[in-house]
Amino acid sequence: MIAIHATLKYFFNIASQKNDNMNKTFTLIATLFCAAAIKTSAQLVTISATHQLPAIGDTIRYVDANTFGFNQNGTGPVTNTLWDNALLMNAGTNYLFFYDDPATITGNGVDSFPGATLARGESGATGYFYYQNTANDINRIGWYSSASNYGVYNAGTYATEFHFPMTAGQTVNSTYSGRYAPFGLGEDSCTLESGSLAINADQQGTLILPTGTFNNVLRIHALETFHIKIYMMGVPVIDYLVSDDYYYWFHDTIKQPLLTYGITTIDGTAQTPVLRYQPISGTTGISQIAAPSEITITPNPSSGKFLLSNISSTNALLEVVNTLGQKVNFQQTNKEQSVEVDLSNLPKGVYFIKVTDGRTSTTHKVIVEF
Numbered sequence: 001m002i003a004i005h006a007t008l009k010y011f012f013n014i015a016s017q018k019n020d021n022m023n024k025t026f027t028l029i030a031t032l033f034c035a036a037a038i039k040t041s042a043q044l045v046t047i048s049a050t051h052q053l054p055a056i057g058d059t060i061r062y063v064d065a066n067t068f069g070f071n072q073n074g075t076g077p078v079t080n081t082l083w084d085n086a087l088l089m090n091a092g093t094n095y096l097f098f099y100d101d102p103a104t105i106t107g108n109g110v111d112s113f114p115g116a117t118l119a120r121g122e123s124g125a126t127g128y129f130y131y132q133n134t135a136n137d138i139n140r141i142g143w144y145s146s147a148s149n150y151g152v153y154n155a156g157t158y159a160t161e162f163h164f165p166m167t168a169g170q171t172v173n174s175t176y177s178g179r180y181a182p183f184g185l186g187e188d189s190c191t192l193e194s195g196s197l198a199i200n201a202d203q204q205g206t207l208i209l210p211t212g213t214f215n216n217v218l219r220i221h222a223l224e225t226f227h228i229k230i231y232m233m234g235v236p237v238i239d240y241l242v243s244d245d246y247y248y249w250f251h252d253t254i255k256q257p258l259l260t261y262g263i264t265t266i267d268g269t270a271q272t273p274v275l276r277y278q279p280i281s282g283t284t285g286i287s288q289i290a291a292p293s294e295i296t297i298t299p300n301p302s303s304g305k306f307l308l309s310n311i312s313s314t315n316a317l318l319e320v321v322n323t324l325g326q327k328v329n330f331q332q333t334n335k336e337q338s339v340e341v342d343l344s345n346l347p348k349g350v351y352f353i354k355v356t357d358g359r360t361s362t363t364h365k366v367i368v369e370f
Contacts, residue, residue: 304344
């Protein structure tokens with residue numbers, strides 16, 4: 001601002017001395033003001049709730065990537081950043097995030113989360129994260145991994161993982177506390193204390209992935225910290241500080257983050273970084289969202305045989321993976337409309353059928369029961 005005032009003063013002095021240059025001076029001043037206005041009026045990206053809030057039955061697929069050469073900050077100004085990650089190397093691991101109705105879950109600590117409206121599972125991991133979502137917020141109220149590893153937040157407290165709509169420059173804060181397994185009462189207990197989560201939409205721009213280019217992307221920086229304290233006779237004897245420093249890249253028409261990068265630190269010791277992205281085809285400036293899949297699977301659950309209907313292509317590829325991300329079945333359709341997938345030779349449990357039908361790919365969760 002000081003530089004602009006100095007420039008204006010200089011030009012007005014010249015204009016007062018040389019009337020014949022006045023027109024040129026005012027033209028240049030107008031040009032300076034226009035340039036400044038354009039620079040400070042960049043259109044801010046907003047991610048709405050329309051396509052972001054997960055629903056029961058959703059499955060989101062990610063692939064793990066190697067962090068070599070990755071730069072989460074990109075290049076360029078914060079309002080027009082370029083994150084060029086076209087050369088990300090697939091590390092070979094698929095992650096599937098699936099969302100279930102807590103009312104249909106047995107075990108997995110579900111009784112400790114009576115207010116949960118949604119549960120998120122992850123391939124390769126046991127248990128669930130539990131949520132009590134609203135029309136605009138994804139609120140985590142705890143997790144259950146095993147009888148010796150679960151956290152239940154106190155009533156009325158939660159970690160707001162994401163809030164929508166979210167606009168560049170916006171920050172949302174939440175705090176929580178609770179108990180950590182397996183103790184939570186009395187003088188000998190293990191507690192979750194001073195939990196805080198700050199999410200900040202700090203950059204916007206263009207994201208390039210190995211699968212394509214995505215314009216109008218909003219980056220959200222999430223910084224979460226909490227203490228795990230162990231008490232004996234009412235006195236804290238152990239205090240672990242846990243910190244999660246994560247970045248998420250969102251596009252308004254694609255559900256959940258396109259790209260995720262973060263590091264968890266426990267008492268100053270950094271854990272293995274997480275870097276994964278959705279293998280979705282990108283566009284160059286055209287907003288897109290895949291049309292809802294019309295493929296139906298019946299019966300589900302079943303004893304192992306599933307009928308997939310409404311497949312439009314005669315050359316659709318079907319891949320089946322287990323919760324560890326391991327491929328356990330593969331076949332190609334040879335007729336339209338329907339095909340049977342036989343998993344009766346596999347152990348009972350949850351599996352995911354990925355249907356690649358032309359240029360569209362959808363993933364469906366199935367359950368094998370006996």
